[in-house]
Amino acid sequence: MISFENVAYNYGGGELLSEVSLRLAPGSFHFLTGPSGSGKSTFLKLCYAELRPTAGHVTLFDREVRTLERDEVARMRRRIGVVHQDCRFLDHLPLAANVTLPLTVSNREVGSEDLGELLGWVGLRHLADALPPQLSGGERQRAAVARAVIMDPEVILADEPTGNLDWDLSVRLLRLLIELNRMGKTIVMATHDMNLIRQAKSQVAARVLRIQKRRIQLAGADL
Amino acid sequence: MSLLQQLSLLSRGDRQADRVVPPTGHTAWLTSFTAGAMTFLAVFALALSLAAGRMADRWSDALARTATIRISAPADQVDFQTRAVLDLLATTPGVESARALSDDEQRKLLEPWFGPDLPVEALPVPRLIELQETGEGYDAEGLRQRLTAEAPGAVLDDHPRWRRPLATAAGRLRLMGIVSILLIGTAMAAMITLAANAALAANAQVIEVLRLVGARDSYIVRAFVRRFTARALAGSGIGALAGMAGIALLPSADAAGGFLTGLGFTGWGWLMPLALPLLAAAVAFAATRTAAVRKLKDLP
Numbered sequence: 001m002i003s004f005e006n007v008a009y010n011y012g013g014g015e016l017l018s019e020v021s022l023r024l025a026p027g028s029f030h031f032l033t034g035p036s037g038s039g040k041s042t043f044l045k046l047c048y049a050e051l052r053p054t055a056g057h058v059t060l061f062d063r064e065v066r067t068l069e070r071d072e073v074a075r076m077r078r079r080i081g082v083v084h085q086d087c088r089f090l091d092h093l094p095l096a097a098n099v100t101l102p103l104t105v106s107n108r109e110v111g112s113e114d115l116g117e118l119l120g121w122v123g124l125r126h127l128a129d130a131l132p133p134q135l136s137g138g139e140r141q142r143a144a145v146a147r148a149v150i151m152d153p154e155v156i157l158a159d160e161p162t163g164n165l166d167w168d169l170s171v172r173l174l175r176l177l178i179e180l181n182r183m184g185k186t187i188v189m190a191t192h193d194m195n196l197i198r199q200a201k202s203q204v205a206a207r208v209l210r211i212q213k214r215r216i217q218l219a220g221a222d223l
Numbered sequence: 224m225s226l227l228q229q230l231s232l233l234s235r236g237d238r239q240a241d242r243v244v245p246p247t248g249h250t251a252w253l254t255s256f257t258a259g260a261m262t263f264l265a266v267f268a269l270a271l272s273l274a275a276g277r278m279a280d281r282w283s284d285a286l287a288r289t290a291t292i293r294i295s296a297p298a299d300q301v302d303f304q305t306r307a308v309l310d311l312l313a314t315t316p317g318v319e320s321a322r323a324l325s326d327d328e329q330r331k332l333l334e335p336w337f338g339p340d341l342p343v344e345a346l347p348v349p350r351l352i353e354l355q356e357t358g359e360g361y362d363a364e365g366l367r368q369r370l371t372a373e374a375p376g377a378v379l380d381d382h383p384r385w386r387r388p389l390a391t392a393a394g395r396l397r398l399m400g401i402v403s404i405l406l407i408g409t410a411m412a413a414m415i416t417l418a419a420n421a422a423l424a425a426n427a428q429v430i431e432v433l434r435l436v437g438a439r440d441s442y443i444v445r446a447f448v449r450r451f452t453a454r455a456l457a458g459s460g461i462g463a464l465a466g467m468a469g470i471a472l473l474p475s476a477d478a479a480g481g482f483l484t485g486l487g488f489t490g491w492g493w494l495m496p497l498a499l500p501l502l503a504a505a506v507a508f509a510a511t512r513t514a515a516v517r518k519l520k521d522l523p
Contacts, residue, residue: 050435070519071439078437088432092245104243105438147436 001026001155001186002047007056009042016042018214020056024188026154029181029204031197032190033219034211040190043216044157047188048080049073061154078106081148083158087140089132095119096128099146106151115150122146122176138169145176149185156180158189162196170196178204243433244426244446254418254451255458258503261411262459265404266466266496272400273495274486279393282386288356290363292321295349296376304374305350311373312354317361321354349376411455411503412510419451419511423518434522444515448508455507459500467496 002024009017016039024030024047032040045051046058049065058065060076068076089098099119100110119125122142132140141161148156158177162170174189174196181187181204191197200206208219292312296304305323312321324332329348333341363381370377423430426447433443470487488495 071441074434074437074439076437077435082435088428088435090243090245090429090432093242097242101243101432102436105433105436105442107442151437 001061003059004046004053005057005059007046007053007058009039009046009051010054011042015054015214017046017211017216020216022209022216022218024155024186026186027181027184029178029187029200029206030189031200031206031208032188032211032216033192033194033197033208036192038211039214040211041159043211044082044159044188044190047155047157048077048082078102078151079153079155081151081153081156083141083144083148083156083161085160085163087132087144089140089143091132094129094131095124095135095143098132099143099150101147102151118146118150137164138172141165141169141173142176145173149180153185155186155188158187160190160192162191162193167195171199174200241446241449244422244429244450247422247425250418250422250425251450251454254415254454254507255461257414257418258411258455258458258507259462259465261407261414262462262499262503263466263469265407265499266463266470268400268403268407269496269499270470270486270488272397272404273488273492275393275396275400277489279390279397282390282393288360290354290356291380292352292354292370293349293378293380294352294374294376295347295378296374298347300376301350304376305352307374308352308370308377311369312352315361315366315369317357317359318366319355319357321352324351324353408502408506412506415451415455415507415510416514419447419514420518422447422451423515430519430522440516440519443519444512447515448511451511452504452508456500456504459503463496463499467493470496 004020004022007017007020008015020043032043034040042051046053046065047060049058049060049068052058052065060068061079063072063076090101093101096115096119097104100115103110115128116125119128122145124139124143124146127135127139127143132143135143141164144161145156145158148158156177161177162173165173170193177187177189178200197206197208209216210219292308294301294304294308309321309323312318326344329351330339330341332351333348363379367379370379430443467488473487
């Protein structure tokens with residue numbers, strides 16, 4: 001589904017990630033952990049082709065990223081849902097329009113029933129007409145999850161989605177991702193919250209990728 | 224996506240695509256205003272170049288390639304000198320034909336000044352000879368010298384000599400009008416490019432989000448291009464109507480009207496300023512599209 005082969009990424013001041021080789025199998029749940037600035041976001045950006053590797057090969061859905069045209073990247077992103085720490089909404093559009101934005105930009109119809117169901121699932125049905133700045137941090141993150149899944153993507157990448165949330169809200173968000181994983185989605189969630197990872201391990205067969213000294217390693221069962 | 228497809232998509236309404244870019248008050252207003260003001264000026268430049276063109280044509284055609292020789296001589300010598308001049312003209316290279324005006328024709332020429340009952344025969348009115356040049360023209364200075372030798376009373380009156388600079392000036396004026404329209408168009412393209420760049424920069428985050436959720440470049444470009452094309456079309460339409468009203472309200476040209484009162488459109492010419500808003504929309508379309516495509520190329 002997503003595979004890295006000897007990948008390195010360099011922002012210009014030396015390599016941030018080196019010799020990364022791994023495969024994300026369909027239906028797997030991975031946590032990505034490591035200190036701040038270690039390259040968690042960079043790894044995720046490589047996964048949705050916002051960045052292209054400076055060495056090695058990234059393959060998304062059997063396509064080498066470097067060979068993708070801009071329009072192909074756009075189509076690829078419709079198969080990958082991304083949840084950002086800062087959500088990235090269009091602040092002038094109401095929540096419902098933000099959640100359906102991926103459908104809008106790919107000229108697809110929005111089923112109002114489906115939307116209602118989706119907003120109900122993340123517990124935001126009553127806030128459909130609110131503007132993003134009027135929402136709390138937890139509501140924004142759940143809305144971001146709703147937007148990430150509305151295209152029914154095969155992969156969901158979450159970049160520190162619980163970074164600004166308290167424990168209860170974090171657990172609630174984690175539960176949403178675990179539910180998605182049970183529905184067959186491949187999940188990668190970057191976090192530095194070890195408690196959250198432990199919490200998840202009791203519910204789902206999650207594996208932990210740890211960034212250490214520019215390398216990404218599969219952590220043992222020592223968590 | 225081809226340009227044609229882009230245009231057809233553009234003409235179709237897409238409210239959702241319009242909504243993804245937040246409305247920006249100032250840029251919107253300034254774009255429309257610029258397009259309107261520029262079109263207003265372009266209408267006058269167009270009127271100027273059309274009027275100058277008509278004038279240049281009139282001055283080149285009327286009395287083109289003709290000259291007059293006037294023979295003022297003592298009464299007993301007029302006929303003799305007239306014949307001498309006609310003989311001389313017959314052998315002058317560059318002169319196609321020449322003939323002396325009859326008394327009747329001369330009387331007609333003088334009628335507006337002296338009335339119909341003028342006894343031309345009794346007055347020492349000079350004899351006029353009208354000559355037509357060939358395409359190459361004749362050597363005026365050489366002809367003048369030969370005339371002095373053969374018929375001392377003959378004076379060559381060379382119309383094209385003073386008419387040609389006027390026709391040239393009118394031609395230049397027309398050129399200036401056309402250059403003005405081109406400059407106005409280019410200035411408008413430059414201003415709309417700046418406005419589009421400002422809008423693209425102000426909406427960098429919106430563009431980033433759209434790319435992130437899988438919008439293709441053409442979708443994003445269209446959202447901006449639609450907006451700027453519509454604004455330019457609306458502003459320019461108002462500018463064109465205002466300009467045309469201004470021209471229509473100018474004092475009308477009478478038959479003997481000078482250049483200033485001749486400024487305006489005639490007949491089908493009134494349709495030409497109506498083409499300006501379409502031109503402005505096309506300029507806005509091209510300028511915004513170029514700016515947006517260039518901007519998007521830099522984004523991942």
